[in-house]
Amino acid sequence: MRLLGTIIGLQVQVKSLKIGAPPQKRYDPAGIRQVERLGLSSDGVESWDDNGLPLADVHNIKQPSGKNRAGSNGISICFTSHYALMRRRFGKHLTDGIAGENILVDLQDSDEIFTEDTFENGIVIEGVDGGRITLQSVIVAPPCVEFSRWALRYPDEDRPDRTVTETIQFLHEGTRGFYCSFAGSGVILRLGDQVFVP
Secondary structure (H helix, E strand, O other): OEEEEEEEEEEEEOOOOEEOOOOOOEEOHHHEEEOOEEEEEOOEEEEEOOOOOEEEOOOOOOOOOOOOOOOOOOEEEEEHHHHHHHHHHHOOOOOOOOOOOOEEEEOOOOOOOOOHHHHOOOEEEEOOOOOEEEEEEEEEOOOOHHHHHHHHOOOOOOOOOHHHHHHHHHHHOOOOOEEEEOOOOOEEEEOOOEEEEO
8 A cells, every 4th residue: 555644634514615696606614614533434424523512514414405416425535735736826725624625634745646546446544543444436526616716716796707617627637636435334533544545
């Protein structure tokens, strides 16, 4: 296996990051909550606040939000190198984690950019206790118009133009991250866990 990096961020989306009604629908990262540990199951992810109360992610299949697409997008992952690439194009407001992925991996000194093909055999995560799990069915997280406009700082009231289309194309090949699934239950991820490709 090849070590990619270390988990430095865990998050849940407690509400949709796309707010408003068309044509004024826009991206708002206010629904992102950073957490110390993340529970994984075949339903998606969940976490808990400081009082032990559940923080369910809107992509968990048990949630009535309708954000889960047949189990394909219950877990999301991105990499610090991808954020560095987005910052070079769009600016400093593209801070690590702002796209709302559940798992953020620090590649340390690498600027490698991954594609879907990188993860054809899945993603392995190893905890500090040596236990390992595998995330499977890794696919590109397709960028939405709302996030693309937000990245560009495109005015909410303006109709999308070619720059928005070009931004969607730039983000599409995995730059914004990936969706994946887990065929198990009762697993907890923590900051510091290591991430590999088989």
